[in-house]
Amino acid sequence: MTTTTHFDTERIPLQQFSRQAYLDYAMYVIMDRALPHIGDGLKPVQRRIIYAMSELGLKATSKHKKSARTVGDVLGKFHPHGDTACYEAMVHMAQDFSYRYPLIDGQGNWGAPDDPKSFAAMRYTEARLSPFAEVLLAEIAMGTVQWVPNFDGTLKEPRLLPARLPNILLNGSTGIAVGMATDIPPHNLNEVVDACIHLIDHPKADTQALCSYIQGPDYPSGAEIITPREEIEQIYQAGKGIIRMRATHELENGDIVINALPHQVSPARILEQIAGQMAKKKLPMVADLRDESDHEEPIRLVIVPRSNRVDKEALMAHLFATTDLEKTFRVNLNLIGLDRKPGVKGLTTLLSEWIEFRTQTVKDRLGHRLEKVNQRLHILEGLLTAYLNIDEVIRIIRSEDQPKPVLMARFSLSDEQAEAILQLRLRHLAKLEEMKIRGEQEDLDKERQQLEKILGSEARLKTLIKKELRADAKTYGDQRRTAIVQREEAQAISEEQLAPVEPVTVILSANGWVRAAKGHEIEPEEASYRPGDRYLDAARGKSNQPVVFLDTTGRSYGLSAHTLPSARGYGEPLTGRFVLPPGATITAVLMAPSNRKLLMASDAGYGFITRFEDLVTRNTKGKAILTLPKGAQPLRPILFDDASGNLLAAVTNEGRMLVFPLNKLPALAKGKGNKIIQIPPKRARSREELLTHLILVPVEGTLVIHAGKRFFKLTYGNLSQYMGERGRRGKKLPRGFQNVDWLESQAPVQAPLDLGDTTDGQETES
Template sequence: MARRGSTAPPPPDFEENIVDVDVSEEMRGSFLEYAYSVIYSRALPDARDGLKPVQRRILYSMNEMGLRPDRGHVKCARVVGEVMGKLHPHGDSAIYDAMVRMAQPWAMRMPLVDGHGNFGSLGGDDLPAAMRYTEARLSREAMLLVESIDEDTVDFRPNYDGQETEPEVLPAAFPNLLVNGASGIAVGMATNMAPHNLGEVIAAARHLLEHPEATLEELMQFVPGPDLPTGGLIVGLDGIRDAYAKGRGTFRTRATARIENVTPRRKGIVVTELPYGVGPERVIAKIKDLVNAKKLAGISDLKDLTDRSTGLRLVIEVKNGFNPEGVLAELYRLTPMEETFGINNVALVDGQPRTLGLRDLLQVYVDHRIDVVRRRSEFRRRKRQDRLHLVEGLLVALLNIDEVIQIIRGSDDSAQAKQRLMQVFELSEIQAQYILDTPLRRLTRFDRLELEKESEQLTKEIAELTAILESDKKLRRVVSRELAAVAKQYSTPRRTVLLESSGQAAAAAVPLEVADEPCLVLMSATGLLARTTGADPLPAEGARIPHDVLTAVVPATTRGDVGLVTSAGRMIKVEVLDLPALPSGAAPPSLAGGAPISEYAALQDGETVVGLGALSADGPGLALGTEQGVVKRVVPDYPANRDEFEVITLKEGDRVVGAVQLLSEDHDLVFITDDAQLLRYGAANVRPQGRAAGGVAGIKLSAGARVIWFGAVDPSRESRVVTVSGSSSALPGTQSGGIKVADYADFPPKGRATGGVRSHRFLKGEDVLLMAWAGPAPVRACSSTGQPLEIPATLGRRDGSGERLTTPVAAVGGPIGPQSPPARPAEPESPAQ
């Protein structure tokens, strides 16, 4: 026991009154009062409108201040002062914090405050500006919560000092608690409710209105899961089902990320949506800590490109040699890019905290909305009945206007006139007073017609309202119709994707580092490089490639190197991992996903890449042909510690026109000159030389002639020779020329360093070959933009003339790759379209 009171002796006229109090009872009672105050007045939302007291007071005060969406913004300090002075006797920071949260689109699925200024950032790392700087007004959605509040739809109670009144709950024209969710910590309990999609929640509420006995499974057909403001993914739905059934459960939220080519040479992970409540700064800090601690490998750079126009965008660059899918799986496992959300649906129902499932939450809201519409209908009917009563009295006065005027003129005062009108025409006191207050200018024949029309309209509306109030089915239909109108105007598409399974097993199967597997490196006519993810994904014989053509392909390994052979006789080493990868096992229709050669090689003026070379010591090696007719086979003893080196010593004014990686010494080496001479002979006729050698004579050129194409052809396969003729005096790219397709077998092999045979007969105005190519059928051609061109389907004679083209040919190619030779058809195949 304890004694409370003053120990000093009281004055003589003071009667001592010491009360003995049990400390345990006092503490228990005081703590219960405090706990009840926190639970009921601060921390937990009301299940009917989904608002805590401070949120309700903010919205009600802003509505009373006229801060509607069609009005201008006002300083938040004015709103905070109004709320604190009249309704909420707590600190201004608590009021302003609640106001800020209602204005944040990443916190609320449907923001209730339209903020103007700095209201913070996702994750809370950027704090909102002070209330003296920011401005606000009600959002369009917030007007739905306070709609018809002046029609006796909800009860009001005195404020803290009894000088004002405040609503106990708002009318709430949509299920705000489910749509926007809630979070709060009370005494001995807490609430954490996930936001949902407005259209889905209203659809479930309307179903419950029409089918009061609906089961949870039926309602979950409309509400499959939360719809978070920040989007993202929800993986695993078992916890959501538990929460909807019992009011408690957990689920995992995951960031939305995709793998892109962030640079032409590297892939990266682009994050566009984060889990609910997670900011980019938190993710960035965690990734940096893990990389510095060497707990997360494969990341070379991280950039935050988030802005107001494009939204969230985190770019995580992946190192070469690492699987982006594997790195992404590690990011989900180790960083806040995957978080757990615990649902705890605790809300106030009739002033008592309860844990509610989905059906309970919808039922509480539906019951509240039915009560609101019923009270609103009663209010409107009462107002119309009062107005009809006045209109009927005024019509009596208009029908007896002369007698009414005589009674008024003969009365001593207004009180006597009112009594005489009531006696003579059997009017109520309200009707008599209304007649006396009506100006004479309203007692015209036109006003009589208007009053009769108004009387009919009021009678009709009263009958409709009465029918609604007397029929529960019609009342529910009105509520359902109003909810449908809200959904039609304000619902938005779902942002969060629901996944039944997390896919962790599949992610775990993805290796972190890229394996050193066989692949092919490809180069296209438009100057793009790429690699395959398999050893042989090229199209089958005769397959169509609609855009671009492949001009070179070499075998390699994923973690190996290839060489770019230039017209200056240089070989530039490129890591295969730096090249963009094409889909595994798919025939590449183009190298549109490839990277330009300029990203990998610094070329001099006039220097071009003419082919690809493998850097392995296996095989017959690289074959080169120059413009002046020199041929060389290079011994594959390339230096391992140099990024570029010479593979041929060129004579003054000479340049390499073709480079090809030989697959066999049984293949032919082919020269085609601009004066339409073609020479073919076996690659075995050329002895391999070291890198410093200058090669040997490959073709004997006539005076003024030069080589325009050099390559290798497999004589065992059905092959074609394509030649394009034109005039040497025309500007490059300005003429289409004539094109001829001939059978490669029609050209006889000859010895090395001989003159070859004629491959094209020039017509009038033609004196030079603009382009030539030899290779396996079918033939494909493209323009300088990579678009396919139609070429002759029939074969011409070996030394015949060509057919006119309407569009200049930029490149010619065929089905490159280790395919088996097909049977020779009776007629050549049509060109690719």
């Protein structure tokens, strides 16, 4: 007796063992579980279910049988895995909302679009093959199948089913393997057949030519594909990409009725998403939501707008952007090819390989039939010899102990012919049988000649394949369910659009706290402030407008007015909303229409004209607008509408004033700007002389200069004594008015004040 010790055990490195074990597992999952084959478009478990049901006699014309019977046969004979996974694969092939052309006809609860996994247990449901399954099984007994041993070697199972149509494209497939996955969408049978016929006639046809027949995927749920045709063609060219689907809807008595959803989207999920937005008050324009789906209309979701004034198209665009009413699907044409290797294939390669598979299948079928015909003709030849020599044949059979060899020697018969003669029954010795034999010989001889012609001619073979494709398309084909349309990109309704539009006053305190009060009647200076804090600035506008804040470094920051806290409290610090540069503080707040112009300037004497929209930003670190010389500070911006004819008056702390047309300043989005008034560089660096006041004087308007309690007026014509070219030194104001406190501009005819477009105090001072 031999004893095995640990020295006799094979020892290999753990790394090598783990690597080999993982590779074996990966190849098993890829080849025998997750990826479909290009020939019949089935994974192994699907193929075994279909074959087992055919062996059980569960044809489309037979009675339904318990699903547990089928699952038991599949597990016991061909697929030694879990019954749950096997049954789920069977259910998937029976769901008409999952498969474009279901292979199984189920009876009982097989799930619903709301919950595809709500099917009953296999002991309750019954099933049989659908008529479409004949496409896979019709030629299985015609010499077209390569038979392989099952898992225990006791039975044979088909390696592939002899599919008469490219099921790989018709029903598609999804699966996750090791390191790869597949996502093949379903297609329309008629379109795929037309493309196959075109490719048979034109083997060098490109993807663009095939896409003239195959418009795109055709999902069982209907709905719409909104991916542009150019992108669809690129997907078929590369074998991978993204398909975007959108639900279809119609208007009915002012309500929105959704009647088709994207593939595998649950109506319950859509209702949950829309109801969630309604609960969060993000859909104030929706009054009610109902699910009126029934047996006649499987998908009928009703959205009731709050009034007839609601823009229904804008509402649906918002729902497309925020719910699964619009969904993307990955396309990855990854499958096992004829070379038994997985790979991503373009449409042309995929169909070409399937046509090659179908051509070989038809050749095998015809060859098998030709062999059967030749065998039968051989037997008929022997039988005819017996009828022509019936008396001698009877004598040999009656007199000889071993009649077969005697018959073979006497009439030059083969073993098969002699055996057929010996198996004849007496009632077949009638004279009419000879006529039947000769008639059968003639028919079989014609069939043999026809088979030999087809097998010997590539053109005839192609014609036969095309004829069979057209016949199957006529039997099983139907109209496209998924329309391919051009749609605009869906846009969600912003919070600004959802919020009610109302006048607001934004109040900024000296310590950088901000709040928003409803209406324009409030006096910001009289509002309550935190201890040690005070009023700094305010802006009036509407709740759907952006609010811009400016800091001491010349940067702008933006917020939405409706997001600001209520003025009932002290507000909140802007440092919680923005990231300010070190040492910077907020100095001003602005609200205006996006196209409103404004003058940006620094006390160093530089400035430019820009638009309000150039100041708006969502960046928490702000946006650099005004470039400041070293030590300079920004002046408060001046908002204005029309610059034609307006004069700009600039005054320094030394009492020098320069007046020039405003249009002499450049229009910039950002920067330092051009020189407004000349300040000697040495005095500017030492901050001895600064630009302190800027004001716009309208045409025929009046400029009022205030110094303490004294003031004097300069009419539009009298301003000429201070007029000069932009960037000049300016002229000294009269003695007693060189320490200017503030400037006032008076228009000849006071225009009504639009509180929604201006800021507090900008008409009178700067």
